[in-house]
Amino acid sequence: MKTLVLVFHPNITESNGNRYLSQEIKKYPNVTVHDVYAAYPDGKVDIKTEQQLIEEHDRIIFQFPFYWYSAPALLKKWLEEVITHGWAFGTNGDKMQGKEFLPAVTTGVDQEGYTHEGLVKFNVSELLRPLEATTNFVGAHYLTPFVVHGIGHQSDEQLTEKAKEYVSYALNPKLIAA
Ligand SMILES: Cc1cc2nc3c(=O)[nH]c(=O)nc-3n(C[C@H](O)[C@H](O)[C@H](O)COP(=O)(O)O)c2cc1C
Incomplete structure:
Protein backbone atom coordinates (compact mmCIF):
# COMPACT_ATOMS: atom_id res chain seq x y z
CA MET A 1 0.00 0.00 0.00
CA LYS A 2 1.37 3.40 -1.01
CA THR A 3 0.27 6.36 1.07
CA LEU A 4 0.19 10.00 0.02
CA VAL A 5 -0.03 12.62 2.78
CA LEU A 6 -1.35 15.89 1.37
CA VAL A 7 -0.51 18.50 3.99
CA PHE A 8 -2.51 21.72 3.79
CA HIS A 9 -0.94 24.12 6.28
CA PRO A 10 -0.20 27.73 5.26
CA ASN A 11 3.01 27.79 7.29
CA ILE A 12 4.27 24.43 8.44
CA THR A 13 7.44 25.90 9.96
CA GLU A 14 5.28 27.74 12.53
CA SER A 15 3.04 24.73 13.11
CA ASN A 16 3.13 22.51 16.15
CA GLY A 17 0.55 19.82 15.53
CA ASN A 18 0.86 19.31 11.79
CA ARG A 19 4.64 19.55 11.86
CA TYR A 20 4.86 16.75 14.44
CA LEU A 21 2.42 14.61 12.46
CA SER A 22 4.07 15.03 9.07
CA GLN A 23 7.63 14.71 10.39
CA GLU A 24 6.77 11.39 12.03
CA ASN A 30 5.91 3.83 0.98
CA VAL A 31 4.82 7.21 2.32
CA THR A 32 5.01 10.42 0.28
CA VAL A 33 4.47 13.66 2.21
CA HIS A 34 3.45 16.53 -0.05
CA ASP A 35 3.27 20.01 1.51
CA VAL A 36 0.81 21.60 -0.89
CA TYR A 37 1.13 25.22 0.35
CA ALA A 38 4.93 24.99 0.09
CA ALA A 39 4.69 23.47 -3.41
CA TYR A 40 2.50 26.35 -4.66
CA PRO A 41 3.45 29.57 -2.84
CA ASP A 42 1.52 31.52 -5.50
CA GLY A 43 -1.55 29.32 -4.95
CA LYS A 44 -1.48 27.98 -8.53
CA VAL A 45 -2.00 24.23 -8.26
CA ASP A 46 -0.32 22.07 -10.92
CA ILE A 47 -3.25 19.82 -11.75
CA LYS A 48 -1.27 17.19 -13.70
CA THR A 49 1.29 16.80 -10.90
CA GLU A 50 -1.45 16.39 -8.31
CA GLN A 51 -3.41 13.91 -10.43
CA GLN A 52 -0.28 11.87 -11.06
CA LEU A 53 0.44 11.74 -7.32
CA ILE A 54 -3.09 10.47 -6.67
CA GLU A 55 -2.76 7.83 -9.38
CA GLU A 56 0.51 6.57 -7.88
CA HIS A 57 -0.89 6.05 -4.37
CA ASP A 58 -3.59 3.91 -2.79
CA ARG A 59 -4.42 5.80 0.42
CA ILE A 60 -4.66 9.58 0.35
CA ILE A 61 -4.45 11.41 3.68
CA PHE A 62 -5.79 14.96 3.77
CA GLN A 63 -3.91 16.46 6.73
CA PHE A 64 -4.74 19.99 7.91
CA PRO A 65 -5.53 22.26 10.86
CA PHE A 66 -9.20 23.21 11.27
CA TYR A 67 -9.78 26.78 10.06
CA TRP A 68 -13.29 28.07 10.73
CA TYR A 69 -14.65 24.54 11.07
CA SER A 70 -13.29 23.57 7.69
CA ALA A 71 -9.93 23.23 5.93
CA PRO A 72 -7.50 26.00 4.96
CA ALA A 73 -8.55 27.59 1.66
CA LEU A 74 -6.03 25.78 -0.55
CA LEU A 75 -7.69 22.43 0.13
CA LYS A 76 -10.96 23.73 -1.31
CA LYS A 77 -9.11 25.08 -4.35
CA TRP A 78 -7.25 21.77 -4.72
CA ASN A 92 -13.66 7.49 -18.32
CA GLY A 93 -13.35 9.46 -15.09
CA ASP A 94 -12.41 6.67 -12.73
CA LYS A 95 -8.99 7.60 -11.37
CA MET A 96 -10.10 8.11 -7.78
CA GLN A 97 -12.26 5.00 -7.72
CA GLY A 98 -11.23 2.52 -5.03
CA LYS A 99 -8.72 4.90 -3.41
CA GLU A 100 -8.94 5.40 0.33
CA PHE A 101 -9.39 8.95 1.63
CA LEU A 102 -8.45 9.64 5.23
CA PRO A 103 -8.81 13.08 6.83
CA ALA A 104 -6.29 13.91 9.60
CA VAL A 105 -7.26 17.07 11.42
CA THR A 106 -5.88 19.19 14.25
CA THR A 107 -8.07 21.59 16.20
CA GLY A 108 -7.49 24.47 18.57
CA VAL A 109 -10.68 23.74 20.52
CA ASP A 110 -10.66 20.85 23.01
CA GLN A 111 -12.56 17.61 22.45
CA GLU A 112 -15.39 18.68 24.84
CA LEU A 127 -18.17 19.14 9.99
CA LEU A 128 -16.21 17.03 7.49
CA ARG A 129 -19.35 15.86 5.65
CA PRO A 130 -18.52 17.78 2.41
CA LEU A 131 -15.21 15.90 2.15
CA GLU A 132 -17.02 12.63 2.90
CA ALA A 133 -19.66 13.37 0.23
CA THR A 134 -16.93 14.24 -2.28
CA THR A 135 -15.21 10.94 -1.47
CA ASN A 136 -18.47 9.12 -2.17
CA PHE A 137 -18.99 11.03 -5.41
CA VAL A 138 -15.63 9.96 -6.89
CA GLY A 139 -16.03 6.34 -5.76
CA ALA A 140 -13.31 6.41 -3.12
CA HIS A 141 -13.58 4.87 0.38
CA TYR A 142 -13.84 7.30 3.27
CA LEU A 143 -11.93 6.27 6.39
CA THR A 144 -12.76 7.42 9.90
CA PRO A 145 -10.92 10.72 10.48
CA PHE A 146 -7.89 10.93 12.78
CA VAL A 147 -8.26 13.99 15.02
CA VAL A 148 -5.92 15.70 17.50
CA HIS A 149 -7.92 18.17 19.58
CA GLY A 150 -6.71 21.13 21.59
CA ILE A 151 -3.28 21.45 19.99
CA GLY A 152 -2.37 24.50 22.08
CA HIS A 153 -2.66 22.49 25.29
CA GLN A 154 -0.42 19.63 24.21
CA SER A 155 3.16 19.38 25.46
CA ASP A 156 5.98 18.33 23.12
CA GLU A 157 5.87 14.86 24.74
CA GLN A 158 2.13 14.58 24.13
CA LEU A 159 2.51 15.71 20.52
CA THR A 160 5.27 13.13 20.01
CA GLU A 161 2.90 10.49 21.38
CA LYS A 162 0.02 11.70 19.16
CA ALA A 163 2.29 11.57 16.11
CA LYS A 164 3.09 7.91 16.87
CA GLU A 165 -0.64 7.16 17.29
CA TYR A 166 -1.24 8.90 13.96
CA VAL A 167 1.28 6.70 12.17
CA SER A 168 -0.04 3.45 13.60
CA TYR A 169 -3.60 4.47 12.72
CA ALA A 170 -3.00 6.02 9.30
CA LEU A 171 -0.64 3.33 8.01
CA ASN A 172 -2.74 0.40 9.20
CA PRO A 173 -3.63 -1.39 5.95
CA LYS A 174 -6.69 -2.93 7.61
CA LEU A 175 -8.37 0.40 8.44
CA ILE A 176 -11.99 0.05 7.44
CA ALA A 177 -14.34 2.52 5.81
CA ALA A 178 -16.20 4.92 8.10
C1 LIG B 1 -7.59 31.30 10.64
C2 LIG B 1 -7.71 30.28 11.74
C3 LIG B 1 -8.93 29.68 11.95
C4 LIG B 1 -9.08 28.71 12.95
N1 LIG B 1 -10.29 28.10 13.12
C5 LIG B 1 -10.42 27.11 14.02
C6 LIG B 1 -11.64 26.41 14.16
O1 LIG B 1 -12.62 26.68 13.47
N2 LIG B 1 -11.72 25.45 15.09
C7 LIG B 1 -10.65 25.10 15.89
O2 LIG B 1 -10.79 24.19 16.71
N3 LIG B 1 -9.46 25.73 15.78
C8 LIG B 1 -9.33 26.72 14.85
N4 LIG B 1 -8.12 27.34 14.70
C9 LIG B 1 -6.96 26.84 15.46
C10 LIG B 1 -6.17 25.82 14.64
O3 LIG B 1 -6.98 24.76 14.21
C11 LIG B 1 -5.04 25.28 15.49
O4 LIG B 1 -4.21 26.35 15.86
C12 LIG B 1 -4.28 24.27 14.65
O5 LIG B 1 -5.03 23.08 14.53
C13 LIG B 1 -2.96 23.94 15.28
O6 LIG B 1 -2.22 23.17 14.38
P1 LIG B 1 -0.75 23.60 13.96
O7 LIG B 1 0.04 23.65 15.25
O8 LIG B 1 -0.28 22.57 13.02
O9 LIG B 1 -0.86 24.98 13.33
C14 LIG B 1 -7.96 28.32 13.74
C15 LIG B 1 -6.72 28.96 13.51
C16 LIG B 1 -6.60 29.92 12.54
C17 LIG B 1 -5.24 30.56 12.31
Missing part, protein backbone atom coordinates in the same frame (compact mmCIF):
# COMPACT_ATOMS: atom_id res chain seq x y z
CA ILE A 25 4.86 9.85 9.13
CA LYS A 26 7.52 10.80 6.55
CA LYS A 27 9.98 8.41 8.28
CA TYR A 28 8.05 5.40 7.01
CA PRO A 29 8.50 3.50 3.73
CA LEU A 79 -10.56 19.84 -4.70
CA GLU A 80 -12.15 22.20 -7.21
CA GLU A 81 -9.23 22.04 -9.63
CA VAL A 82 -7.82 18.52 -9.30
CA ILE A 83 -11.10 16.56 -9.32
CA THR A 84 -11.83 17.01 -13.00
CA HIS A 85 -14.44 15.63 -15.37
CA GLY A 86 -12.99 12.79 -17.46
CA TRP A 87 -10.39 12.05 -14.78
CA ALA A 88 -12.29 11.60 -11.51
CA PHE A 89 -15.88 11.45 -12.79
CA GLY A 90 -17.88 11.43 -16.01
CA THR A 91 -16.80 9.50 -19.13
CA GLY A 113 -16.02 21.65 22.55
CA TYR A 114 -16.71 19.31 19.66
CA THR A 115 -19.90 17.82 21.12
CA HIS A 116 -23.55 18.73 20.62
CA GLU A 117 -23.56 20.22 24.12
CA GLY A 118 -20.18 21.94 23.75
CA LEU A 119 -18.98 25.24 22.29
CA VAL A 120 -19.03 24.11 18.66
CA LYS A 121 -22.26 22.02 18.80
CA PHE A 122 -20.95 19.66 16.13
CA ASN A 123 -18.29 17.00 16.14
CA VAL A 124 -15.46 16.90 13.61
CA SER A 125 -17.00 14.04 11.60
CA GLU A 126 -20.15 16.10 11.08
Whole structure:
Protein backbone atom coordinates (compact mmCIF):
# COMPACT_ATOMS: atom_id res chain seq x y z
CA MET A 1 0.00 0.00 0.00
CA LYS A 2 1.37 3.40 -1.01
CA THR A 3 0.27 6.36 1.07
CA LEU A 4 0.19 10.00 0.02
CA VAL A 5 -0.03 12.62 2.78
CA LEU A 6 -1.35 15.89 1.37
CA VAL A 7 -0.51 18.50 3.99
CA PHE A 8 -2.51 21.72 3.79
CA HIS A 9 -0.94 24.12 6.28
CA PRO A 10 -0.20 27.73 5.26
CA ASN A 11 3.01 27.79 7.29
CA ILE A 12 4.27 24.43 8.44
CA THR A 13 7.44 25.90 9.96
CA GLU A 14 5.28 27.74 12.53
CA SER A 15 3.04 24.73 13.11
CA ASN A 16 3.13 22.51 16.15
CA GLY A 17 0.55 19.82 15.53
CA ASN A 18 0.86 19.31 11.79
CA ARG A 19 4.64 19.55 11.86
CA TYR A 20 4.86 16.75 14.44
CA LEU A 21 2.42 14.61 12.46
CA SER A 22 4.07 15.03 9.07
CA GLN A 23 7.63 14.71 10.39
CA GLU A 24 6.77 11.39 12.03
CA ILE A 25 4.86 9.85 9.13
CA LYS A 26 7.52 10.80 6.55
CA LYS A 27 9.98 8.41 8.28
CA TYR A 28 8.05 5.40 7.01
CA PRO A 29 8.50 3.50 3.73
CA ASN A 30 5.91 3.83 0.98
CA VAL A 31 4.82 7.21 2.32
CA THR A 32 5.01 10.42 0.28
CA VAL A 33 4.47 13.66 2.21
CA HIS A 34 3.45 16.53 -0.05
CA ASP A 35 3.27 20.01 1.51
CA VAL A 36 0.81 21.60 -0.89
CA TYR A 37 1.13 25.22 0.35
CA ALA A 38 4.93 24.99 0.09
CA ALA A 39 4.69 23.47 -3.41
CA TYR A 40 2.50 26.35 -4.66
CA PRO A 41 3.45 29.57 -2.84
CA ASP A 42 1.52 31.52 -5.50
CA GLY A 43 -1.55 29.32 -4.95
CA LYS A 44 -1.48 27.98 -8.53
CA VAL A 45 -2.00 24.23 -8.26
CA ASP A 46 -0.32 22.07 -10.92
CA ILE A 47 -3.25 19.82 -11.75
CA LYS A 48 -1.27 17.19 -13.70
CA THR A 49 1.29 16.80 -10.90
CA GLU A 50 -1.45 16.39 -8.31
CA GLN A 51 -3.41 13.91 -10.43
CA GLN A 52 -0.28 11.87 -11.06
CA LEU A 53 0.44 11.74 -7.32
CA ILE A 54 -3.09 10.47 -6.67
CA GLU A 55 -2.76 7.83 -9.38
CA GLU A 56 0.51 6.57 -7.88
CA HIS A 57 -0.89 6.05 -4.37
CA ASP A 58 -3.59 3.91 -2.79
CA ARG A 59 -4.42 5.80 0.42
CA ILE A 60 -4.66 9.58 0.35
CA ILE A 61 -4.45 11.41 3.68
CA PHE A 62 -5.79 14.96 3.77
CA GLN A 63 -3.91 16.46 6.73
CA PHE A 64 -4.74 19.99 7.91
CA PRO A 65 -5.53 22.26 10.86
CA PHE A 66 -9.20 23.21 11.27
CA TYR A 67 -9.78 26.78 10.06
CA TRP A 68 -13.29 28.07 10.73
CA TYR A 69 -14.65 24.54 11.07
CA SER A 70 -13.29 23.57 7.69
CA ALA A 71 -9.93 23.23 5.93
CA PRO A 72 -7.50 26.00 4.96
CA ALA A 73 -8.55 27.59 1.66
CA LEU A 74 -6.03 25.78 -0.55
CA LEU A 75 -7.69 22.43 0.13
CA LYS A 76 -10.96 23.73 -1.31
CA LYS A 77 -9.11 25.08 -4.35
CA TRP A 78 -7.25 21.77 -4.72
CA LEU A 79 -10.56 19.84 -4.70
CA GLU A 80 -12.15 22.20 -7.21
CA GLU A 81 -9.23 22.04 -9.63
CA VAL A 82 -7.82 18.52 -9.30
CA ILE A 83 -11.10 16.56 -9.32
CA THR A 84 -11.83 17.01 -13.00
CA HIS A 85 -14.44 15.63 -15.37
CA GLY A 86 -12.99 12.79 -17.46
CA TRP A 87 -10.39 12.05 -14.78
CA ALA A 88 -12.29 11.60 -11.51
CA PHE A 89 -15.88 11.45 -12.79
CA GLY A 90 -17.88 11.43 -16.01
CA THR A 91 -16.80 9.50 -19.13
CA ASN A 92 -13.66 7.49 -18.32
CA GLY A 93 -13.35 9.46 -15.09
CA ASP A 94 -12.41 6.67 -12.73
CA LYS A 95 -8.99 7.60 -11.37
CA MET A 96 -10.10 8.11 -7.78
CA GLN A 97 -12.26 5.00 -7.72
CA GLY A 98 -11.23 2.52 -5.03
CA LYS A 99 -8.72 4.90 -3.41
CA GLU A 100 -8.94 5.40 0.33
CA PHE A 101 -9.39 8.95 1.63
CA LEU A 102 -8.45 9.64 5.23
CA PRO A 103 -8.81 13.08 6.83
CA ALA A 104 -6.29 13.91 9.60
CA VAL A 105 -7.26 17.07 11.42
CA THR A 106 -5.88 19.19 14.25
CA THR A 107 -8.07 21.59 16.20
CA GLY A 108 -7.49 24.47 18.57
CA VAL A 109 -10.68 23.74 20.52
CA ASP A 110 -10.66 20.85 23.01
CA GLN A 111 -12.56 17.61 22.45
CA GLU A 112 -15.39 18.68 24.84
CA GLY A 113 -16.02 21.65 22.55
CA TYR A 114 -16.71 19.31 19.66
CA THR A 115 -19.90 17.82 21.12
CA HIS A 116 -23.55 18.73 20.62
CA GLU A 117 -23.56 20.22 24.12
CA GLY A 118 -20.18 21.94 23.75
CA LEU A 119 -18.98 25.24 22.29
CA VAL A 120 -19.03 24.11 18.66
CA LYS A 121 -22.26 22.02 18.80
CA PHE A 122 -20.95 19.66 16.13
CA ASN A 123 -18.29 17.00 16.14
CA VAL A 124 -15.46 16.90 13.61
CA SER A 125 -17.00 14.04 11.60
CA GLU A 126 -20.15 16.10 11.08
CA LEU A 127 -18.17 19.14 9.99
CA LEU A 128 -16.21 17.03 7.49
CA ARG A 129 -19.35 15.86 5.65
CA PRO A 130 -18.52 17.78 2.41
CA LEU A 131 -15.21 15.90 2.15
CA GLU A 132 -17.02 12.63 2.90
CA ALA A 133 -19.66 13.37 0.23
CA THR A 134 -16.93 14.24 -2.28
CA THR A 135 -15.21 10.94 -1.47
CA ASN A 136 -18.47 9.12 -2.17
CA PHE A 137 -18.99 11.03 -5.41
CA VAL A 138 -15.63 9.96 -6.89
CA GLY A 139 -16.03 6.34 -5.76
CA ALA A 140 -13.31 6.41 -3.12
CA HIS A 141 -13.58 4.87 0.38
CA TYR A 142 -13.84 7.30 3.27
CA LEU A 143 -11.93 6.27 6.39
CA THR A 144 -12.76 7.42 9.90
CA PRO A 145 -10.92 10.72 10.48
CA PHE A 146 -7.89 10.93 12.78
CA VAL A 147 -8.26 13.99 15.02
CA VAL A 148 -5.92 15.70 17.50
CA HIS A 149 -7.92 18.17 19.58
CA GLY A 150 -6.71 21.13 21.59
CA ILE A 151 -3.28 21.45 19.99
CA GLY A 152 -2.37 24.50 22.08
CA HIS A 153 -2.66 22.49 25.29
CA GLN A 154 -0.42 19.63 24.21
CA SER A 155 3.16 19.38 25.46
CA ASP A 156 5.98 18.33 23.12
CA GLU A 157 5.87 14.86 24.74
CA GLN A 158 2.13 14.58 24.13
CA LEU A 159 2.51 15.71 20.52
CA THR A 160 5.27 13.13 20.01
CA GLU A 161 2.90 10.49 21.38
CA LYS A 162 0.02 11.70 19.16
CA ALA A 163 2.29 11.57 16.11
CA LYS A 164 3.09 7.91 16.87
CA GLU A 165 -0.64 7.16 17.29
CA TYR A 166 -1.24 8.90 13.96
CA VAL A 167 1.28 6.70 12.17
CA SER A 168 -0.04 3.45 13.60
CA TYR A 169 -3.60 4.47 12.72
CA ALA A 170 -3.00 6.02 9.30
CA LEU A 171 -0.64 3.33 8.01
CA ASN A 172 -2.74 0.40 9.20
CA PRO A 173 -3.63 -1.39 5.95
CA LYS A 174 -6.69 -2.93 7.61
CA LEU A 175 -8.37 0.40 8.44
CA ILE A 176 -11.99 0.05 7.44
CA ALA A 177 -14.34 2.52 5.81
CA ALA A 178 -16.20 4.92 8.10
C1 LIG B 1 -7.59 31.30 10.64
C2 LIG B 1 -7.71 30.28 11.74
C3 LIG B 1 -8.93 29.68 11.95
C4 LIG B 1 -9.08 28.71 12.95
N1 LIG B 1 -10.29 28.10 13.12
C5 LIG B 1 -10.42 27.11 14.02
C6 LIG B 1 -11.64 26.41 14.16
O1 LIG B 1 -12.62 26.68 13.47
N2 LIG B 1 -11.72 25.45 15.09
C7 LIG B 1 -10.65 25.10 15.89
O2 LIG B 1 -10.79 24.19 16.71
N3 LIG B 1 -9.46 25.73 15.78
C8 LIG B 1 -9.33 26.72 14.85
N4 LIG B 1 -8.12 27.34 14.70
C9 LIG B 1 -6.96 26.84 15.46
C10 LIG B 1 -6.17 25.82 14.64
O3 LIG B 1 -6.98 24.76 14.21
C11 LIG B 1 -5.04 25.28 15.49
O4 LIG B 1 -4.21 26.35 15.86
C12 LIG B 1 -4.28 24.27 14.65
O5 LIG B 1 -5.03 23.08 14.53
C13 LIG B 1 -2.96 23.94 15.28
O6 LIG B 1 -2.22 23.17 14.38
P1 LIG B 1 -0.75 23.60 13.96
O7 LIG B 1 0.04 23.65 15.25
O8 LIG B 1 -0.28 22.57 13.02
O9 LIG B 1 -0.86 24.98 13.33
C14 LIG B 1 -7.96 28.32 13.74
C15 LIG B 1 -6.72 28.96 13.51
C16 LIG B 1 -6.60 29.92 12.54
C17 LIG B 1 -5.24 30.56 12.31
